[in-house]
Amino acid sequence: MKYLFDRRGFLKKSSLAAIVASLGSEIVFAEHLPKNYIPVAFGEKDALKGKNANLIVQGDRPWNVESPLDLLDDRVTPVDKMFIRNNGLIPETIDVKTWTLTIDGESVKAPKTYTLDDLKKKFKHYTYQLTLECGGNGRSGYFPAASGNQWGQGAVHCSEWTGVRLKDILADVGVKSDAVYIGYHGKDQHLSKDPKKEAISRGVPISKAMEDETLVAWQLNGKDIPEFHGFPLRLVIGGWPASVSGKWLSGISVRNKVHDGAKMEGHSYKMPKSPVPPGTEIPTTEEYYKIIESMPVKSLITFPKTGATITANDVLPLRGHAWAGDLAVKKVEVSIDFGATWQDCKLEGPVNRLAWQHWNTSIKFPVKGYYEVWVRATDTKGVSQPMVIPAWNPGGYLNNACERIAVKVG
Numbered sequence: 001m002k003y004l005f006d007r008r009g010f011l012k013k014s015s016l017a018a019i020v021a022s023l024g025s026e027i028v029f030a031e032h033l034p035k036n037y038i039p040v041a042f043g044e045k046d047a048l049k050g051k052n053a054n055l056i057v058q059g060d061r062p063w064n065v066e067s068p069l070d071l072l073d074d075r076v077t078p079v080d081k082m083f084i085r086n087n088g089l090i091p092e093t094i095d096v097k098t099w100t101l102t103i104d105g106e107s108v109k110a111p112k113t114y115t116l117d118d119l120k121k122k123f124k125h126y127t128y129q130l131t132l133e134c135g136g137n138g139r140s141g142y143f144p145a146a147s148g149n150q151w152g153q154g155a156v157h158c159s160e161w162t163g164v165r166l167k168d169i170l171a172d173v174g175v176k177s178d179a180v181y182i183g184y185h186g187k188d189q190h191l192s193k194d195p196k197k198e199a200i201s202r203g204v205p206i207s208k209a210m211e212d213e214t215l216v217a218w219q220l221n222g223k224d225i226p227e228f229h230g231f232p233l234r235l236v237i238g239g240w241p242a243s244v245s246g247k248w249l250s251g252i253s254v255r256n257k258v259h260d261g262a263k264m265e266g267h268s269y270k271m272p273k274s275p276v277p278p279g280t281e282i283p284t285t286e287e288y289y290k291i292i293e294s295m296p297v298k299s300l301i302t303f304p305k306t307g308a309t310i311t312a313n314d315v316l317p318l319r320g321h322a323w324a325g326d327l328a329v330k331k332v333e334v335s336i337d338f339g340a341t342w343q344d345c346k347l348e349g350p351v352n353r354l355a356w357q358h359w360n361t362s363i364k365f366p367v368k369g370y371y372e373v374w375v376r377a378t379d380t381k382g383v384s385q386p387m388v389i390p391a392w393n394p395g396g397y398l399n400n401a402c403e404r405i406a407v408k409v410g
């Protein structure tokens with residue numbers, strides 16, 4: 001259907017007859033179609049195709065889709081239940097045969113380009129389960145509302161990624177001693193469709209880039225990465241805001257300064273260095289803000305769903321996951337008395353570093369009535385989740401308050 005659009009992607013009025021032909025029906029009120037308007041039927045592909053019907057749509061341009069917590073019950077998140085966070089529009093055409101990854105930047109000895117085949121043949125393959133949580137997960141808990149997707153707590157997944165280590169690629173390219181940061185480049189388009197603008201181009205310090213678990217991946221849960229999650233190649237970095245895991249990966253720049261790509265500026269993915277009163281804006285300079293690195297400790301109840309009803313004397317099984325950015329979780333507790341007392345849960349170790357951990361317990365309720373179950377995780381440094389919403393911040397990031405569900409015992 002390419003011929004319907006001009007060079008900048010705008011619909012040509014003259015193509016109305018062609019549109020009608022490909023829609024297979026007349027456009028009623030076509031005379032009211034604004035100039036350059038793209039009918040929804042010709043918009044982006046449907047991100048919900050093949051996805052679980054209960055996902056929550058935050059928006060469709062760009063596509064942002066959240067997982068209700070009970071859908072996150074699997075130990076390894078299946079593709080159909082994974083949240084989607086796009087900043088731009090997915091690439092229109094993807095040719096796996098000609099797809100390349102170019103490593104460049106001030107701090108490489110010489111730029112080098114790899115085909116997908118080169119990557120697969122040249123370097124050892126690794127598979128890791130990695131927790132990717134959007135930095136803005138939980139944003140809807142902040143008041144006054146911070147701008148951005150009003151995520152509940154479902155912008156997180158822990159799936160299994162297969163690829164090669166970024167550090168092996170960087171060793172092959174040759175990195176200079178002044179390297180401090182890497183930044184990724186993806187083939188998705190900016191919402192404006194201006195080819196000079198990137199939708200997002202973020203990165204991490206070179207030390208994080210060089211970790212064993214930092215992958216350049218082509219598989220998700222044992223199959224090709226699906227289109228909306230970055231097909232055919234993706235940078236995957238667990239434990240940090242998922243925005244550093246670049247989808248549709250075509251380039252990595254090794255920088256001699258903090259990467260300055262799209263969404264590294266302003267207060268994007270940054271926290272104030274000291275707390276600010278709710279609703280205030282502060283200058284977006286380094287003096288006031290720091291870039292978010294490792295994500296804070298957090299836990300979810302994925303079974304049962306909030307609102308569960310059980311009969312008196314029944315024992316309620318409870319389970320979920322917990323994670324703590326670069327650290328591990330050492331304790332998960334639940335409370336049924338609004339935080340007055342806590343009971344320890346069974347907690348498994350992670351399958352590998354940076355994978356979420358599973359917890360479970362069962363609870364007997366003393367009498368009939370309304371209860372809330374609260375869950376609280378503590379990381380290996382002894383830091384626990386707050387029971388109330390943590391410090392308000394202009395970007396609405398890092399809300400790791402205890403998750404709570406309602407339970408009725410009747």
Ligand SMILES: Nc1nc2c(c(=O)[nH]1)N[C@H]1C(S)=C(S)[C@@H](COP(=O)(O)O)O[C@H]1N2
Nearest residue numbers: 083084085086087134186242243245246247
């Ligand atoms: N190229 C590219 N990579 C991207 C994004 C994007 O819009 N474009 N979104 C980022 C953000 S903000 C998040 S939270 C994760 C979401 O990953 P998912 O859609 O696979 O769940 O991808 C990150 N990588």
Ligand SMILES: [Mo]
Nearest residue numbers: 085134135243
């Ligand atoms: Mo994100």
